[in-house]
Amino acid sequence: MSAFRLPEALTHVQVVSVMNEARAHFAALPADAAWVVEAQDVARLDSSAVALLLEIQRWAKAASRPWRVANAPAQMQALIQVYGLDEVLALPVA
Template sequence: MSDARLPARLTTAEAASVLQELRSALAAEPGDAVTLDAGGLRSFDSAAVALLLELQRELRRTGRTLRVTQWPPRLRDLVTAYGVQELLPA
């Protein structure tokens, strides 16, 4: 199992660099399941949802799964508003 953490800020301005950091960190750690802690996320926009969906797609291609923990309520609300809650279960 691999563990990673989202930063405090994840907006369109940070999304590309955060995704690259997560890719690098997760590539270095073996395991089928990835647990991503979103509890520290304080400032974010729809780019956070897009990043989670992209990360999940990439992991699935390699046979890995993504589990997000410590969802901030506003992030869960965004996921629901975009209708992707089934793709990113809590």
């Protein structure tokens, strides 16, 4: 399993390039591989980070792949809760 590592900063400034990197990463995985997004390095984020996770979730569903976010920092979890998306994204509690 090869996780896609999110960068330390994940804001509107970085999200387009990170989204392109994520798309390429997941496209290169074997057809039966689960998609894992490693979030432990994220220290600065805004709502763009949540949008990225929602987009990856859409890609995974379209490809019929299981996916998950590993090690989501508390700030990311809090932002997801503020937007009422905790059940939609179903992140494990850090």
